[in-house]
Amino acid sequence: MKNRIRVLRAEKNMTQGDLADAVGVSRQTINAIEKEKFDPSLPTAFRIAGLFDLPIEAVFHYDPNQG
Amino acid sequence: METANTPLKLRRKNQLRRLAVWTLLWVLSEALVIYGHRELWAGMAWLTVSAFVINLFFGLGMVLTYRNLMNLLDELERKIQFESMGLTLGLTLVAGVGFSVLDITNLIPWDAKIGYLILFMGFCYIACTWINTKRYC
Numbered sequence: 001m002k003n004r005i006r007v008l009r010a011e012k013n014m015t016q017g018d019l020a021d022a023v024g025v026s027r028q029t030i031n032a033i034e035k036e037k038f039d040p041s042l043p044t045a046f047r048i049a050g051l052f053d054l055p056i057e058a059v060f061h062y063d064p065n066q067g
Numbered sequence: 068m069e070t071a072n073t074p075l076k077l078r079r080k081n082q083l084r085r086l087a088v089w090t091l092l093w094v095l096s097e098a099l100v101i102y103g104h105r106e107l108w109a110g111m112a113w114l115t116v117s118a119f120v121i122n123l124f125f126g127l128g129m130v131l132t133y134r135n136l137m138n139l140l141d142e143l144e145r146k147i148q149f150e151s152m153g154l155t156l157g158l159t160l161v162a163g164v165g166f167s168v169l170d171i172t173n174l175i176p177w178d179a180k181i182g183y184l185i186l187f188m189g190f191c192y193i194a195c196t197w198i199n200t201k202r203y204c
Contacts, residue, residue: 025141032143032203038143
């Protein structure tokens with residue numbers, strides 16, 4: 001799954017740690033999601049999108065060519 | 068006093084500390100059963116049984132504390148633990164049965180003691196956790 005978390009985070013001047021604390025996961029998990037090594041669960045994806053005041057499809061989009 | 072509002076990081080740190088205490092108590096009580104039976108109260112079976120029951124109690128406490136710690140992990144950390152535990156279980160089963168076969172057929176000159184298997188299990192779990200963490204993070 002592709003995502004725009006790194007860009008959105010930079011726009012809000014947030015660190016990975018800030019986002020991790022706000023979402024309730026570890027910084028390593030945010031890093032893995034940003035690097036697209038790990039797809040988050042739906043509740044986590046909704047929480048991340050909610051923090052940026054965006055609908056989930058504006059943050060994540062499915063890439064059928066990816067793993 | 069911990070509540071649901073206590074930050075996750077702090078709750079995990081406290082849980083990890085509890086796990087360290089339970090593990091230490093379990094290891095010490097294990098040593099007490101063996102050393103006590105041999106050196107301290109030789110021949111007094113009721114003391115050995117009592118020490119063994121205490122050892123089981125600490126062991127159970129350690130397992131439950133570990134389960135609580137797992138429940139405080141996030142989804143990626145759980146995935147890493149799940150994969151590592153699965154691999155460790157499978158490898159230990161294969162290695163354990165293989166080791167036993169080597170002992171039965173006398174292909175190894177020493178006895179297949181449980182200690183070797185526990186050591187193997189520990190190394191496997193640490194290695195799998197390290198590799199999986201590197202893979203995702």
